[in-house]
Amino acid sequence: MEHSITLVVNGTKVSRQVEPREHLIDFLREKIGLTGSHAGCEHGVCGACTLRVDGQIVRGCLMLAVQANGCRVDTVEGLSDSKEIAKLQKAFHEHNALQCGFCTPGMLLAAQDLILQSEKPTREEIRNHISGNYCRCTGYQAIVDAIEEVVNGSR
Amino acid sequence: MKAAAFAYLKPASLPEAFAALVNPHAKVLAGGQSLIPALNMRLSSPELLVDITGLPDLAGISLQAHSIKIGALTTHAQIEACELVRKHVPLLAQAVRHVAHAAIRNRGTIGGSLALADPAAEYPACAVALDSVLVIRNKATERRVKAERFFKGLFETDLKQGELLVAVEFPLAKAGDKSVFLELTRRHGDYAIVGLAAHNERMVFLGLDSKPVLLQKKTLRQTKDQLPRNPPADLYHSSATKRHLAGVLLERAWNTP
Numbered sequence: 001m002e003h004s005i006t007l008v009v010n011g012t013k014v015s016r017q018v019e020p021r022e023h024l025i026d027f028l029r030e031k032i033g034l035t036g037s038h039a040g041c042e043h044g045v046c047g048a049c050t051l052r053v054d055g056q057i058v059r060g061c062l063m064l065a066v067q068a069n070g071c072r073v074d075t076v077e078g079l080s081d082s083k084e085i086a087k088l089q090k091a092f093h094e095h096n097a098l099q100c101g102f103c104t105p106g107m108l109l110a111a112q113d114l115i116l117q118s119e120k121p122t123r124e125e126i127r128n129h130i131s132g133n134y135c136r137c138t139g140y141q142a143i144v145d146a147i148e149e150v151v152n153g154s155r
Numbered sequence: 156m157k158a159a160a161f162a163y164l165k166p167a168s169l170p171e172a173f174a175a176l177v178n179p180h181a182k183v184l185a186g187g188q189s190l191i192p193a194l195n196m197r198l199s200s201p202e203l204l205v206d207i208t209g210l211p212d213l214a215g216i217s218l219q220a221h222s223i224k225i226g227a228l229t230t231h232a233q234i235e236a237c238e239l240v241r242k243h244v245p246l247l248a249q250a251v252r253h254v255a256h257a258a259i260r261n262r263g264t265i266g267g268s269l270a271l272a273d274p275a276a277e278y279p280a281c282a283v284a285l286d287s288v289l290v291i292r293n294k295a296t297e298r299r300v301k302a303e304r305f306f307k308g309l310f311e312t313d314l315k316q317g318e319l320l321v322a323v324e325f326p327l328a329k330a331g332d333k334s335v336f337l338e339l340t341r342r343h344g345d346y347a348i349v350g351l352a353a354h355n356e357r358m359v360f361l362g363l364d365s366k367p368v369l370l371q372k373k374t375l376r377q378t379k380d381q382l383p384r385n386p387p388a389d390l391y392h393s394s395a396t397k398r399h400l401a402g403v404l405l406e407r408a409w410n411t412p
Contacts, residue, residue, distance in 0.1 A: 001162060020163035020204065021194075042156040043192035044259060056232070056261040062191045063262065066163050067206065113257060131343040132256025 005069040009034070010078030018065040025049040025060030027068075028075060036076040036105050040134070047133030050106035051075055057113045076105035085112050091146035099137030107133050111147045121151055158194035165206040169319075173294035175205045176317050183207055183319065185228060188255065188263035189271050213266070213321055216240060222288075222324040227266025231255070234265060244325045246285060246334035246354050250277040253336070256344040269305075270320045272312045272366065273346070279306055280352040280361040281336070282323060283369055289313075290322040297321075309365035335408040338362075339400055341391070348392050351404040358408070362389075363401055375409050 002017040009032055016031055023042075028034045028051070040048035042061045049060035052074040079085045085108050091097070098104045107130060114121055114129040121129070126147050127140070135143060166172040175181055180202035184190055193199040207213065207228065214228035216237050223243045225234065231254045234240055234247065241248045254260055254268075254277050268278045269289065282289070282302035289300050291314065302323075305313045314320060328334065338350030338361070350361040356372040363386045370381045379402050386397045 003163060019160065021158045021160050023157075023191075023195075026157075043195050044188065047256070047258065050258055057258040058262050059188075059258050061195065062188055062259070064163070064187070064191070067187070067208075110257065128343050129257055132258055 003066045003069070005066055007068050007070065008072045010074055010081070016065075020064060020066050022065045023061050024051065024053075024063040024065045024068050024073070027065035028060065028073070034075050034077050036080075038102055038105060040102065045134070046103070047106045047110065047130075048103055050109040050133065052079075052109060052113075057109055076108055079109070079112065085109075087150050088112060088115075088146070091149045092143070095142045095146040095149070097138060097142040097146040098135075103133055103135040103137075107135065107143060111143075111150075114147070115151055118151075123148060126151070156195040156197075158191070159197055159200045161194075161201055162203045163206065164203060165209045167209055169210060169292070170294065172205055172207055172210060172319065173317060175203065176319070178203055179316060181205050183270070185267040186230060186262040186264040187267075188259045189267065189273065207319070218243070219324065222326050224290075224322050224324045225265055226322050227270075227320050228264050229266075231260035231263050231265070232257075235260065243327045244285065245328055245332075246336055246352060247278075247281050247325060249334065249336035250281050250352060253277055253338050253340075253344070253347070253350070259344075265323060266320045269323060270312060270314060272306050272310050274309060274365050274367075275346040275350075275362040277336070277338070277347070277350065277352070277361065280350065280359040280367040282325075283367045284352040284354040284357045284359040285325050286357070287326065288324045289320055290324065291318050292321050293318045303369065306366040311366075333411075335411045337404045337407055339404065348389070349386075349397055349400045349404060351401070351408055353408045358405065360401055360404075363397060375406065379405055 004017055006015040025039050038048040040046035044059045044062045050057050051060045053071050088108055110130050110133050126144050164175050182201035184204040184206045214226045217224050231251055235251045268276050287302045289305050291298050300313050335353045338347040347362045352359045358370045360368040382401050385394050388394045
């Protein structure tokens with residue numbers, strides 16, 4: 001049986017019918033057309049589907065769309081448009097902190113989450129916070145460099 | 156990997172939840188951080204998910220006369236941020252930092268972790284080490300079970316059909332208590348290869364058998380000798396490696412001031 005849900009996605013209210021088995025990540029990609037967040041491993045290991053729900057980062061593949069009823073959901077598109085992650089994006093670009101780009105949306109959301117909750121995280125804390133996000137291209141060094149530059153406020 | 160079809164219900168009250176849980180093919184959905192992967196991989200195909208996150212009074216951390224009571228729906232992130240836990244249940248405060256990753260800690264719950272009883276999870280071992288009490292309800296009554304008797308085997312607990320784990324009570328730490336939580340993982344936040352929750356004389360290993368393994372502290376040598384002879388191997392670590400690593404953790408805990 002389909003359920004009717006209403007949620008706020010990147011500041012816009014949307015209402016749709018969903019099957020209970022539909023994941024939030026698939027709902028956003030296929031029904032709302034927001035393909036910035038990626039579906040990778042689909043069992044909570046890789047972090048490519050990282051989203052923000054009611055201000056907290058979550059795995060989009062480990063949450064059902066029906067569970068997001070009444071929630072505020074933010075994706076990489078929303079955070080890009082609002083310029084909230086502009087400094088991070090610039091630093092990622094300048095440090096070559098991405099190659100294929102598949103992990104980048106999730107990486108940006110995880111990094112921004114750390115920036116919001118921690119004053120001056122160390123490299124170790126940065127590594128811990130992005131430990132749930134796999135990158136198979138960069139070896140992480142450049143990603144940590146980029147995040148470190150932003151948290152040190154040198155730009 | 157997409158889950159098979161199921162029905163979904165989000166009850167607003169406990170009686171409504173208990174009525175739904177009469178269905179033997181129903182499963183309780185809390186944070187979903189273990190259940191949803193299992194659904195995605197089709198290791199589990201329930202007919203009905205009963206989402207208990209709308210139930211009142213199942214979340215929150217409170218100081219009781221002799222314990223810290225943590226509601227089943229309390230998330231790992233809430234436990235991590237809680238001053239009461241840091242002060243009165245230091246073992247749990249150490250352990251929670253090892254539970255998965257930030258995005259998962261925001262949704263996963265302590266009740267879900269305990270009720271699932273994954274042998275490599277942190278909370279079951281902590282609950283046994285601290286001699287904590289699990290509070291279980293069905294539609295008529297409430298009962299309380301010591302952690303040591305709650306965990307029965309691989310993903311197997313004392314919970315019966317139609318029951319809900321509603322809270323867990325951890326005794327307050329006393330001055331002079333020694334709590335040490337250690338675990339070895341390939342990546343920070345992954346399930347442990349092996350881990351140790353040690354509280355005073357109670358040394359409890361995770362990832363070493365189908366349920367938490369409680370050893371009584373004697374001399375280091377004698378305690379080590381109590382380790383299971385042939386712990387089950389996993390995909391990457393042989394039985395001998397696991398036993399060796401358990402001994403390493405035991406020594407580290409021993410030498411922690």
